[in-house]
Amino acid sequence: MNTDLRQQKFLIIDDFASFRSSVVSLLQSLGIERTNIDTASNGETALQAIKNNHYDIILSDYNLGDDSKDGQQILEEAKDAGLIGLATIYIMITAENARHMVMSAIEYRPDSYFVKPLNRDACKKRLETLLIQKAELTVIDEYLESGNYNQAIAECNRKLAKNPPNMITLIKTLGTLYMKFEDYQSAAKVYEKILNTRRLPWALLELGKIHRHQGQNDTARALFEEALREDETYIQAYDQLAKIYTLEEDMDTALELLQKAVNLSPKVVIRQQNLAALSMKMDKLDIAEKAFSSCIRWGKHSKFKAASDFTGLSKIYLAKKTPRKALPILKEARRAFYGQPQQILQTALAEVSLQKRLEQPELAQKSLNEAAILYATEQDKLPIDLCLEMANAYLHMGQTDKSDEIFLNLIKNNHEDETLANQIKEMTSNHDLDNHTINQKIDDIRIELITLNNRGVKRFKQGHHQQAIEILEDVVLRYPNNPIINRNLAQAMVTTMEEHGIEPNMMKKANTCLQKAKKHAQHDKKLFVLQEKLNMLRFEL
Amino acid sequence: MNEETLDFSLLLASSIHDIKNSLSHLITQLEKSPHTSADMAYDTQRMHNDLTQLLSLYQLNESAYTLQLDYCHINQLLEESVWTNQTLATRQKITLSFNCPDNLCWFIDQHLITSVLNNLIINALRYAKKHVVLSAKTQHNQLIIQVTDDGTGFQENLLKQLQDPSPIYASQSTHGLGLYFAKRVLGLHKNKHKHGSIAFNNLDDGGALCQLTLP
Numbered sequence: 001m002n003t004d005l006r007q008q009k010f011l012i013i014d015d016f017a018s019f020r021s022s023v024v025s026l027l028q029s030l031g032i033e034r035t036n037i038d039t040a041s042n043g044e045t046a047l048q049a050i051k052n053n054h055y056d057i058i059l060s061d062y063n064l065g066d067d068s069k070d071g072q073q074i075l076e077e078a079k080d081a082g083l084i085g086l087a088t089i090y091i092m093i094t095a096e097n098a099r100h101m102v103m104s105a106i107e108y109r110p111d112s113y114f115v116k117p118l119n120r121d122a123c124k125k126r127l128e129t130l131l132i133q134k135a136e137l138t139v140i141d142e143y144l145e146s147g148n149y150n151q152a153i154a155e156c157n158r159k160l161a162k163n164p165p166n167m168i169t170l171i172k173t174l175g176t177l178y179m180k181f182e183d184y185q186s187a188a189k190v191y192e193k194i195l196n197t198r199r200l201p202w203a204l205l206e207l208g209k210i211h212r213h214q215g216q217n218d219t220a221r222a223l224f225e226e227a228l229r230e231d232e233t234y235i236q237a238y239d240q241l242a243k244i245y246t247l248e249e250d251m252d253t254a255l256e257l258l259q260k261a262v263n264l265s266p267k268v269v270i271r272q273q274n275l276a277a278l279s280m281k282m283d284k285l286d287i288a289e290k291a292f293s294s295c296i297r298w299g300k301h302s303k304f305k306a307a308s309d310f311t312g313l314s315k316i317y318l319a320k321k322t323p324r325k326a327l328p329i330l331k332e333a334r335r336a337f338y339g340q341p342q343q344i345l346q347t348a349l350a351e352v353s354l355q356k357r358l359e360q361p362e363l364a365q366k367s368l369n370e371a372a373i374l375y376a377t378e379q380d381k382l383p384i385d386l387c388l389e390m391a392n393a394y395l396h397m398g399q400t401d402k403s404d405e406i407f408l409n410l411i412k413n414n415h416e417d418e419t420l421a422n423q424i425k426e427m428t429s430n431h432d433l434d435n436h437t438i439n440q441k442i443d444d445i446r447i448e449l450i451t452l453n454n455r456g457v458k459r460f461k462q463g464h465h466q467q468a469i470e471i472l473e474d475v476v477l478r479y480p481n482n483p484i485i486n487r488n489l490a491q492a493m494v495t496t497m498e499e500h501g502i503e504p505n506m507m508k509k510a511n512t513c514l515q516k517a518k519k520h521a522q523h524d525k526k527l528f529v530l531q532e533k534l535n536m537l538r539f540e541l
Numbered sequence: 542m543n544e545e546t547l548d549f550s551l552l553l554a555s556s557i558h559d560i561k562n563s564l565s566h567l568i569t570q571l572e573k574s575p576h577t578s579a580d581m582a583y584d585t586q587r588m589h590n591d592l593t594q595l596l597s598l599y600q601l602n603e604s605a606y607t608l609q610l611d612y613c614h615i616n617q618l619l620e621e622s623v624w625t626n627q628t629l630a631t632r633q634k635i636t637l638s639f640n641c642p643d644n645l646c647w648f649i650d651q652h653l654i655t656s657v658l659n660n661l662i663i664n665a666l667r668y669a670k671k672h673v674v675l676s677a678k679t680q681h682n683q684l685i686i687q688v689t690d691d692g693t694g695f696q697e698n699l700l701k702q703l704q705d706p707s708p709i710y711a712s713q714s715t716h717g718l719g720l721y722f723a724k725r726v727l728g729l730h731k732n733k734h735k736h737g738s739i740a741f742n743n744l745d746d747g748g749a750l751c752q753l754t755l756p
Binding site for chain 2: 095163165232233
């Protein structure tokens with residue numbers, strides 16, 4: 001990467017034309033060509049520009065007006081979508097008093113903060129230093145982009161040995177990489193090393209998360225609590241503690257923690273959604289109502305906004321026996337999510353219960369029909385909860401054949417999910433129907449899948465790889481989309497090829513299984529590791 | 542506005558913010574003008590620093606701001622401090638320079654330490670004859686930042702007060718905001734059981750020394 005300021009591509013984001021042009025002329029006075037400077041006046045155009053062009057330096061105002069995402073939201077979305085890498089410099093421009101607001105940002109922090117008004121010489125100096133620091137990261141960026149993770153890890157370690165100014169970025173990158181490979185021990189070491197010199201809240205938090213992943217809740221809790229002693233406004237530590245207490249089913253404590261976090265920083269949509277979901281589960285309707293309303297309010301320009309914020313609020317109005325209040329909410333949801341099938345499906349399903357309550361069976365049926373069409377096209381991509389809601393709507397309307405079909409499909413693909421099986425049993429029992437047959441079928445499928453999978457895994461562990469493959473292939477024929485069976489089959493094939501050499505046909509099959517498994521369980525880290533192994537084999541081919 | 546609901550400190554803080562912004566504009570204009578005297582430049586810069594410190598103290602008190610420890614390139618920090626005060630130094634015909642190992646990095650709150658440094662620098666510029674020097678190094682696993690000038694040094698009784706280790710409170714301080722702010726900021730910089738500190742002394746060959754120690 002070239003560190004000459006004049007060779008860089010710039011993007012300036014500000015809602016005031018006068019400020020944009022003053023930054024443009026400041027950059028021009030530093031010798032930067034006008035053709036290397038783009039400008040955007042709001043979040044949408046900025047993200048579009050970032051998607052279409054490569055920028056080396058992005059200068060964004062924090063506050064972009066009520067009708068736009070703010071600078072922090074742009075940064076988060078661009079990072080999340082992989083539009084900007086480690087080497088892109090993102091600078092937040094703030095009025096001084098906004099600084100603490102920006103500081104409470106969740107995951108991604110900008111590389112630097114500039115305070116208005118900008119001073120030419122100081123700007124130049126800072127930009128040059130940032131460029132030199134960032135140039136160091138270009139190599140790692142390239143490894144990451146090409147999926148060369150081992151090289152990226154080696155490079156991070158090499159650079160870290162020198163304690164460079166961008167140490168924090170390197171530590172976080174390295175920790176994340178190790179976690180990707182489920183190498184908890186190495187990840188923990190990265191953070192423990194820096195913690196030995198200083199008890200930094202973010203490092204305590206990351207180390208705590210690693211322990212939580214391994215089920216060591218007490219160690220994790222102590223680390224999160226220590227992070228809060230170091231910095232009582234460290235909001236993410238509240239989130240993490242709440243997660244632990246939720247896992248331990250101490251809902252009251254979890255709720256208290258989330259409320260504290262939300263009070264400290266009300267604008268973060270995901271946190272409000274967590275609070276809403278938890279308080280809903282606990283039947284604390286007032287808290288849930290407030291949280292859902294906040295989700296809608298702060299989510300307006302956020303990519304994390306979801307129809308479930310609106311349908312959640314609608315459910316609360318039903319529970320509070322003020323169903324009419326839900327009508328405008330769902331109308332708003334339709335407007336907000338126009339053209340997004342999953343979100344509209346969610347909304348349509350909420351309309352079914354609402355219209356039924358308002359004694360408008362025709363309107364309810366109309367929404368159900370719409371939902372059915374959307375469900376048919378989206379089926380493969382839907383989260384379990386939404387499928388259950390679809391089934392629930394059929395149950396409500398007395399169409400049990402349709403709901404049974406959904407239940408069976410869910411079980412076929414998630415046979416190990418105990419909670420799901422119980423949820424279905426509870427749902428069907430609420431409906432006072434002859435639910436014996438469906439529950440029997442569910443149990444049969446689960447037992448069959450568990451038995452066959454265990455048989456395959458056992459053979460595999462005994463070293464009879466070929467037999468394991470045969471058994472699992474047979475299961476896949478009957479349950480083509482089950483992610484666990486597909487994963488285990490892929491695993492057996494990869495191991496066989498690692499030991500006995502590559503076979504192109506088996507490569508193809510293993511890959512198909514892996515892709516199918518991924519479709520239903522994107523977040524399964526074992527799949528990531530398997531994919532890496534498969535890539536290595538392909539490399540040898 | 543209803544009198545009972547008037548939040549006076551909030552009102553003060555937002556006014557300070559306003560005044561500070563106007564002052565920044567004024568300083569930019571003064572920098573460009575050939576008619577600006579060294580005194581004008583000094584006084585406006587001093588006001589600006591005071592307002593910045595007041596705002597930071599307000600935010601710290603309201604828990605609206607917590608210490609943000611970043612792994613900071615100290616060389617760059619000193620260089621920026623020199624840049625910021627360069628115009629003022631030039632007007633007073635004083636050379637402002639810095640020396641620091643190139644790769645020195647430390648965990649500090651850059652925003653707050655910069656405020657402290659700016660305050661020390663403009664004071665030093667006031668009393669220096671020809672040179673003000675910023676320097677940084679590590680000693681016993683702590684970061685040391687020094688601001689020295691070649692003036693006549695602190696007067697005996699002032700130095701005694703400055704060296705008094707008892708905690709000072711803004712209200713009873715005779716040295717005003719600057720010292721209180723510095724002590725507060727340094728005190729917030731903790732590592733394990735050590736706190737940061739600020740110390741003052743006279744140099745053997747005349748001149749004053751201010752030293753920040755950061756664990």
